[in-house]
Amino acid sequence: MKNIAILGFGVVGCGVAEVIAMNKDRIAKRVGEEVRVKKILDIHEFPDSPFADLITTNKDEVFGDSEISIVVETIGGARIAYEYTKQALSSGKTVVTSNKELVSTHGVELMQIAKANNCSYIFEASVGGGIPIIRPLHRCLAANKVERIAGIVNGTTNYILTQMAECGSDFEKALKEAQSKGYAEANPSADVDGIDAQRKIAILSTIALDGAYVDPTKLFTVGITNITTKDMEYAKEMNASIKLLAVFENKEDGAFAYVAPHLVSKSHPLACANDVFNAIMVTGNALGDAMFYGQGAGKLATASAVVGDVMDAALHQDKDAHITEWFVSDKPVLSPIENHVVSVLLRLPDSVSDEAISEAFPEISCQPCVYEAEGEKAVILGKDGDMTEAQLAIGLENFDNVISMIRIF
Numbered sequence: 564m565k566n567i568a569i570l571g572f573g574v575v576g577c578g579v580a581e582v583i584a585m586n587k588d589r590i591a592k593r594v595g596e597e598v599r600v601k602k603i604l605d606i607h608e609f610p611d612s613p614f615a616d617l618i619t620t621n622k623d624e625v626f627g628d629s630e631i632s633i634v635v636e637t638i639g640g641a642r643i644a645y646e647y648t649k650q651a652l653s654s655g656k657t658v659v660t661s662n663k664e665l666v667s668t669h670g671v672e673l674m675q676i677a678k679a680n681n682c683s684y685i686f687e688a689s690v691g692g693g694i695p696i697i698r699p700l701h702r703c704l705a706a707n708k709v710e711r712i713a714g715i716v717n718g719t720t721n722y723i724l725t726q727m728a729e730c731g732s733d734f735e736k737a738l739k740e741a742q743s744k745g746y747a748e749a750n751p752s753a754d755v756d757g758i759d760a761q762r763k764i765a766i767l768s769t770i771a772l773d774g775a776y777v778d779p780t781k782l783f784t785v786g787i788t789n790i791t792t793k794d795m796e797y798a799k800e801m802n803a804s805i806k807l808l809a810v811f812e813n814k815e816d817g818a819f820a821y822v823a824p825h826l827v828s829k830s831h832p833l834a835c836a837n838d839v840f841n842a843i844m845v846t847g848n849a850l851g852d853a854m855f856y857g858q859g860a861g862k863l864a865t866a867s868a869v870v871g872d873v874m875d876a877a878l879h880q881d882k883d884a885h886i887t888e889w890f891v892s893d894k895p896v897l898s899p900i901e902n903h904v905v906s907v908l909l910r911l912p913d914s915v916s917d918e919a920i921s922e923a924f925p926e927i928s929c930q931p932c933v934y935e936a937e938g939e940k941a942v943i944l945g946k947d948g949d950m951t952e953a954q955l956a957i958g959l960e961n962f963d964n965v966i967s968m969i970r971i972f
């Protein structure tokens with residue numbers, strides 16, 4: 564019998580208990596023994612839950628129980644979850660988590676504690692919800708230099724953008740729907756301001772850089788709050804979709820990681836990921852492109868990845884088989900975003916002259932957009948790969964009447 568505890572009985576924690584109950588027999592067969600949820604720690608009691616008798620508010624019943632060897636942390640955030648994770652790892656209990664904030668903020672330290680205590684800190688569910696991406700990137704693609712990761716990694720914003728594009732919904736209504744379905748973060752700012760995607764691409768970038776830690780708080784990040792239904796109209800006319808992309812690139816001109824809404828051509832596979840679905844395209848120098856697609860948030864989908872990790876931990880617990888080591892490099896791991904080459908759709912009032920645009924963006928390719936809304940001038944800048952983020956920022960300083968600016972993937 565492998566005894567586990569769940570910390571935090573929210574959407575994902577409850578999903579973990581449900582998946583283990585639902586697939587009890589096949590899990591036991593694969594692991595070679597029964598995996599049993601022995602305790603669920605939460606500050607609330609859940610008298611109506613089928614798992615009510617497992618719930619405790621006393622953390623000593625988890626940390627002081629030597630029979631519990633694997634702890635699932637689904638509390639979220641980086642405060643209590645951080646303390647409890649350190650406590651569990653320090654006493655040799657492997658911790659499995661979906662907590663991208665904690666992994667991306669304190670992953671280096673937590674993996675070191677795990678190593679020192681001969682246990683593991685594993686986090687497949689922290690990126691892409693139920694989609695396998697951490698282990699494939701870390702293990703199956705280990706022979707590759709990862710040249711690019713481009714992903715739709717936040718289900719809430721993808722749901723909102725899809726609703727805006729397809730149903731003409733406004734932003735608030737679509738956000739409320741995403742929240743009611745259990746996709747959104749407790750604080751929706753983490754979703755709509757791109758912070759959740761920032762944390763996830765920091766995790767993927769660190770793995771792609773062989774464990775050299777990428778600090779999410781340093782990444783250039785733009786959310787979706789400024790996207791309007793008019794932007795959707797442009798996207799439609801350009802045969803494109805607007806997607807919040809989280810991108811990592813590692814090429815001759817440097818390594819970059821950033822998050823921003825992009826126009827993605829409808830012919831690109833990433834444009835096909837709608838609603839809460841996530842899609843992550845990885846480009847390796849041996850593999851070429853591979854795309855990972857599936858449910859990026861939600862109760863059972865995320866629990867599927869957590870329970871997969873629990874089973875892996877149960878199978879390999881005495882072998883250090885899944886210890887991943889991250890480290891803080893003494894050199895910068897990423898290049899300044901100002902050097903990154905970018906192409907954008909720029910919308911201005913039609914009173915702005917062509918001369919004013921070419922003076923603001925000298926020697927940068929500029930062509931009219933296939934569509935212009937009434938009263939507007941719309942141009943595509945940098946399509947020839949001749950504009951950096953720094954040049955874009957300098958050029959934009961010439962205008963105090965920009966209607967919108969969206970990057971093009």
Ligand code: HSE
Nearest residue numbers: 717718719747748860
């Ligand atoms: N709020 C997150 C999302 C949950 O919408 O993708 C899954 O990480």
